[in-house]
Amino acid sequence: MKVLSKKLFAFFMVLCMIAPMLMVPAFATDNTPHGGIPEECIAVSESEVMPLLNPLNSFETSESDQMVDDGISPHLSSTDRDMGVGIRSITIYPMGVNLETGELFVHPNVYKRIFYVNWSQFGGLNLSKSDTLSLMQQLASIISSGGDNYRLAGWCLVGAVEFHYRNPHYLLYQRRGTGLDPNAQPDTKREISAYSTESMQTLYLYPSNVNVLEDYYFVGVSGGCYYTTPSGNASDALFQYSATFNN
Numbered sequence: 001m002k003v004l005s006k007k008l009f010a011f012f013m014v015l016c017m018i019a020p021m022l023m024v025p026a027f028a029t030d031n032t033p034h035g036g037i038p039e040e041c042i043a044v045s046e047s048e049v050m051p052l053l054n055p056l057n058s059f060e061t062s063e064s065d066q067m068v069d070d071g072i073s074p075h076l077s078s079t080d081r082d083m084g085v086g087i088r089s090i091t092i093y094p095m096g097v098n099l100e101t102g103e104l105f106v107h108p109n110v111y112k113r114i115f116y117v118n119w120s121q122f123g124g125l126n127l128s129k130s131d132t133l134s135l136m137q138q139l140a141s142i143i144s145s146g147g148d149n150y151r152l153a154g155w156c157l158v159g160a161v162e163f164h165y166r167n168p169h170y171l172l173y174q175r176r177g178t179g180l181d182p183n184a185q186p187d188t189k190r191e192i193s194a195y196s197t198e199s200m201q202t203l204y205l206y207p208s209n210v211n212v213l214e215d216y217y218f219v220g221v222s223g224g225c226y227y228t229t230p231s232g233n234a235s236d237a238l239f240q241y242s243a244t245f246n247n
Contacts, residue, residue, distance in 0.1 A: 083164035173223025179207030
């Protein structure tokens with residue numbers, strides 16, 4: 001019982017530290033860079049994936065990475081036929097905000113990532129309650145030196161997806177998540193080249209209808225690749241990936 005009490009006390013102390021750092025969900029941000037983010041952090045937007053956050057720039061694993069081998073079929077580099085859509089990795093970063101400027105940021109070394117060894121159109125990175133709190137605590141510790149100027153704001157999700165088609169045209173994808181109306185989410189369209197792997201970065205403020213320190217919630221992307229088959233027919237292939245919290 002004494003050991004359990006110590007664990008509960010430690011958990012309570014973490015909650016006490018993080019709670020004051022949480023941003024009010026209704027806070028409006030304009031995503032416009034103004035400067036003034038914590039040292040070593042990186043400003044983020046949905047217009048581009050910053051090089052340090054791009055999982056395609058380095059597939060070296062770290063203690064923040066998981067490997068999944070689902071035993072379906074391996075990634076192939078051959079270009080002799082259309083292989084389809086395959087998720088390569090999903091990365092989640094806790095995200096902070098400068099309250100004065102609305103600028104959103106992450107720290108490049110504070111994240112969780114899952115790699116897919118084999119082919120899959122659908123993927124998920126599931127964080128336990130302790131994993132969720134650990135990520136939030138790490139960023140809270142970094143931004144605490146900024147006084148009242150910074151807050152935890154939400155999550156930055158980066159998905160790397162392989163599109164193995166000889167004649168692709170474009171991608172269409174949307175954000176998904178707890179508290180987000182799927183009918184109100186705009187489509188992002190991106191033209192792609194043959195046999196390419198694309199990184200997609202999407203940002204999510206904390207949902208207003210959940211306790212982000214306790215309740216289960218998720219953020220994700222749902223999309224499709226539109227292409228022409230070798231026989232000349234128009235077709236499409238769906239893909240989805242997400243990160244879930246407080247499992």
